[in-house]
Amino acid sequence: MDQYDCLNKAQLSFEYLHTNSTTHTFLFGALAELVDNSRDAGARNLDIYTSKDPYLRGGFYLSFLDDGCGMNYGK
């Protein structure tokens, strides 16, 4: 790979975060992605709840709390 250091590499732009999210037209499909992740982590419990916070757009935050395998930092 070192031999190619001088060549251009593709990058992710900030705008891609939005672009990528448009694969979900259906909002609950997006929530299901997070449920899938908890299931794949071997979770036996998943709490999905909201907490009010007037400083946030929409006035609340949405949490997914599972008891799955968790993660290390990695790399």
Added chain:
Amino acid sequence: MNNIQNFNPKKQNKIFLDDVFNIIVFGKSGKRHSPDSNQIGQYGNGLKSGAMRISNDFILFTKKDNIGTCLFLSRTFHQEEHISQIICPMPCFDLITQQPIDNNDNQQINGTRTYTYDKIKHELEMQLIFKYSPFKTIEDLFKQFNLITSSTGTLIVLYNVKLLDTGDAELDIKTDPYDILIDSKNRQNLFDDDDER
């Protein structure tokens, strides 16, 4: 709000792990490489595409081996500071002593606990989290870690949710206090869904 008991439908022989770092490598998933995998995720894209569909920002807390790792991905931060690349603070803590851990030093993560973490990097990460997340102090942050009462687990907090043209949140949490609904005017979406991953 919704507690799904006995959530895991099949007994899994092995759980194939992903590291937090892999989350920010788009398209990389540790799940895919398992031969007898019955995992749903394969493509290493679900968290990003899903979370960014729901809200502008998220912060993830994960716990394992008494080490807590945060992952912070905020579009609000990028927009306000006009940043074109994607920056993801990922501070790491010993959850017993609440000390920061250098997340690039595997020796420490494996028990040598000498805490020679990169102070400048860590403080910059914390400064961004306190500024752009709903959690404004280190105590707030550890409160979130403490919600993970099992020995391992993950908490994702999504905030600055998408709004409808009416100015209301797209997720309706007001109509039914025990459920999360999609606004009935948009209920048609349920029937002409053309989701793909």
